Amino acid sequence: MDEDSPVFVISMAAELAGMHPQTLRQYDRLGLVRPGRTAGKSRRYSVRDVSRLREVAQLSAEGVSLEGIRRILDLEDAVAGLRGRVAELETALADELLNRPGRRVFAAGSEGDVVSMRAGTRIRRSNQVVIWRPLDH
Template identity: 65%
Template sequence: MAPRSTGPEPFGVDRFTPVFVISVAAELADMHPQTLRQYDRLGLVSPSRQRGKQRRYSRYDVELLREVQRLSKDGVSLEGIRRILELENQVAALRARVGELMEELDDVRAARAVEHARVFAAGVAGEVVTLARGQRPRARSQAVVLWRPRG
C-alpha cells in the first residue's frame, strides 16, 4: 500500500510516526498481537523498534495491517501479499521519481526558453532590429518585443 498525503495531521503527528505499542496496534487492526509478530518476521509489516527492541507502529503500519488482513480474507497467500506490497511500493517510488523528473524537465525547459529568448525592436523605418540581452533600443519610440521559440 503506497503512502498517500492526507492533508494536515491531527496533533502535529504524521501518519508515519511510530506511536502504538503492539497491543494497541493489534486492537486497531482487529488482529491478535501474535499475528503482528508473524507479519513482522515475514517482512509484511515491519514496525520501528524502540530501546529494548520494543515494536512501535505508526498509523500507516496499522493501515497496512488492515490491507494485509483484507487481502488474506480474499484468499491471497502471505507470499502473494508480500509481493503485492513490494510492487505497490515500487510503483509509489516510480511515481515519485517521475514527479521529480517532470520538475527537472520543467526547470530545464524554462532555462532553455530564457537562454534562447531573443529581443527585437522596430526600427524608425519599420525594420526589425535585433538587440543584445540587456541592450535598450536607441530611440524611445521603438517597441520592444520578447520572442521565445516554441519547443
C-alpha cells in the same frame, strides 16, 4: 501526527488493525510490515503500518496467500517509489524549461552526428535522389 511516526505499541496497533498481537509479530517476521523499534527493541507501529495491516487482513480474507500478499505489497511499494521518482523528474524538467527559455534542442544529422538547434527549428534534410545499381560481375 506524521503518518510514518512509530507511535503505537503492539497491543494498540493490533486493536486498531483488528488482529491479535501474535499475528503482528508473525507479519513482522515475514516482512509484511516493518514497524519501528525503540532502543529496547520494542515494536512501534505508525498509522501507515496499521493501514498496511488492514490491507493484509483484507487480502487474506479474499484468499490470497501470505507469500502472495508479500509480493503484492512489494509491487505496490515499487509503484509508489516510481511514481515519486516520476514526479521528481517532471518537476526538474519543468524547472529546467522555465529557467532556460533560449534552450537548445539537439537532432541527429545526416551522418548520425549530433546537431545543436534552436527550439522551434527543424533540420534541413537533403532531397537528392540516389539511384542504386548493382555492379555487373
